Amino acid sequence: MLVLDQVSKHYGAVKAVDGVSLTVPEGQTLALVGESGCGKTTLAKLILMLEKPTTGRILFDGQDLAQMSRSQLKGYRRQVQAVFQDPYASLNPRLRVASIVAEPILAHERPDRASLKKRVEELLDHVGLPASAASLFPHEFSGGQRQRIAIARALALRPRLMVLDEPVSALDVSIRAQVLNLLADIQQEFSLTYLVIAHDLALVEHFSTQTAVAYLGRIVEHGATEDVFGAPSHPYTRALLEAVPQPDPDHVLPDAALLGEIASALDPPSGCHFHPRCPVAVPICPRERPAEVNAPGAGHTAACHLLAAARPLEHAASSP
Amino acid sequence: MTDVVQAPIPMPRMAWLARLKGAPVIPLVILGTVVFCAVAGGLVAPFDPNDADLDAAFQPPFWAKEGSWSHPLGTDNLGRDILSRIIAGCRVSVIVSLYAIAFSGAIGALVGMISGYFGGRVDQVIMRLVEIQMSIPSIALALLLAAALQPGLGTVVVVIVFTYWTWYARIIRGEVLSLKTRDYVAFARVAGVSTPVILLRHLLPNIMNTLLVLATLQVGQVIIFEASLSFLGLGIQQPDVSWGLMLSDARQYISNAWWAITMPGIAIMLTCLAANLFGDWLRDRLDPRLRQM
């Protein structure tokens, strides 16, 4: 449904997104994981057309976003919605819940008052809020409830794709499961496709069907979630998975899990960005950017010279 | 289908008047009196402000030796009652303040919002204009404009608007620069909400507090500005009454009638002080970040 083709976004010298190609298939949940500053939010902004890519194309149903006509863009806006991380920043404090949820509808249609009211109430009901919530202001709700309001607003236009940028990380631990379950339910009910951005690997494994791992603006591994978590192929993905502390006292974290610091996006290492921290780096690593190659599993790719050496001829098919 | 969620607990909404709780009382009383006099001055003033009575010229205020209660604040060179003239002057102060603030605020806010929201080339051009405007001394501009137009209330308003819109524009632009990065603005764009609607629904209400504070803080400056222009003869003309004009008239007799110049001076000072104190309170209450301005 959504295809990114060699997309880059540079802010001055910072290559926030650096040549990313990804496909988000209809009905799936693609998770984008990676550490802070690796370009996850920037990618979301590009897809939401809040920023323009420096180079590369973003295609929706085969249509290049940059070439869309006004009315096509309007159609795109209806079909792609978002939920952001901070439920305190994402609701206008001066509007009542009813106006917040109705806003996307009013941007595209002119419904009469009664039917608008009914739709708002239905939306609130879908996200588990009482109809009485409509007349209140955001500050009268808890973080979890605000996130439900944000979800109701995103649902208002019955979109096909939803971009979820860290949808639960600002919420209390005991509230997260409520919101995750709600998101899973509405995905079923409205046949939504999700692009979810997260840094919590356990959550990603739980929630997504496909996973893409990002490091300093590039995708280093991408595939079905079972494959990426079951048979991680890129040294960075392996290190990331090993570093996750488990709520299990018998799970032992490897002692010096990953040495070294995350490099700055301002001055990324040459060749493979990961080479200064990579335990298995080889001489070519600082020199050349590794290409994406097939990893074990269908549609599972990784960008690492070691894999390329093992499977030199099986280059990943370029995105459809 | 979803997990149970507790109904939110509604919080009592503050009545509008209750928000004035804690406001400084004396400034409020002074400002209230000025507004009242502007509206209903004719009813409370003991004399017609333009009634000359040469027999009663140069009477001192009541507490002085030759003063009397019939002219509590004394009379001027034409024997006009100073109290009545001060009361009548409230009208000009209030009218000028209202128009000047409304126009400079509206223009400044609009330009500031456009500049901040669109950014880029638009912003650069507008901000250059603002800088040029700010580097012209406002009194020179006033002289020029007053010469080009006719002196009078309208000119005073135009000059003040010309001088002050940049002040609003700069502050509002800064505010909008930070507001437009809020997630709810991003959401509105994602949902395809049109730009004018975003400006009106998401930005304007959030800069209202700032505008209100700026407006209150401007009152004092407007009153002084009007007085200065009228004092220079570029502002209000007879038979309208303004505090600045009273100062100007009384200037020649300062040695034999100190009160004629002191009384309107005190009126100006008290009103400005009250407006500033109230503005400070409002700012601390609504928008403490503006303290740096």
Next chain:
Amino acid sequence: MTALAPVLAIEGLKTYIHLKRGVVRAVDGVDLTVGAGETLGLVGESGSGKSMTGLSILRLLPKGAGKIVAGSIRLDGEELTTLPEKVLARDVRGRRVAMIAQDPMTSLNPVFSIGDQVSGPFRYHGGLPRQEARAAAIDVLQRVRIPSPEKRLGDYPHQFSGGQRQRIVTAMAIGRGPRLLIADEPTTALDVTIQAQMIALLRRLQQESGAGIILITHDLGVAASLCNRIAVMYAGRIVETGPVREVFRNPAHPYTRALLAAIPKLGSRGRRLVAIPGQPPSLIDPPAGCRFAARCPLKVSACDAYPQTTAVGPNHSVACWRAGEAV
């Protein structure tokens, strides 16, 4: 726990914050002990009073508003709640009890070099001459694995990464050999790989120094990988404490169980999370009985009275009328 006298013993601690809106009962009857060389994990969701408990020990409460209203805090047997502020500031804070806060940026002063900030306490409080203080600073920075610290003493906080800053804060905290280290969400602001380094560091420091550590966290994974003992806090009270293995393997309080079921774990793909309904109560007007009652699947009428703490195993106690019962 060991039979030795604990480093820290808190009993019946109540810390209230007086606000215009009302009195926030941030800590409302907390009992805790921390032994030498032991790491106690204080876990719970945000607003449950974890940080306030930690800050009460150092009496670093919100100025004017926060007050310890009841209870005792004993450090090596010495009562801290009655200690004059001056003595507390001189002998306890930073010396016998040190703290690592969540955001390393707020603990470091951006205008002083790292060398000045790390060696300062050695010079001004420890009375070491300049050169020796410098050597001590290098030594302690080495212990927290800052590479070539002698070259970096002149650098300022912004020249270090987030993980390094947190390690520098840790160096400052352990520098003077505290008896008790309070680490308030020390890894929350860090990325996973950097967090793993910090966890390894804290584990090593604990073995080397023998200090007691209170690790405040909402992340059960971090707690499980670092702690010997766990205390679960909910709405200002401790609802369950026990050895880490016991609490994670045989949680007995319905809240602990619900929390463990509600978080996704690696390797648990596809299973639906068991969400906890509702939200925590307000601490301004908490319910009289069990604070978890509104969300508890086991609630009975007895729960209208506050549950007594009962032992469910060795060193494992729970405040619940139906501790250990199945749903």
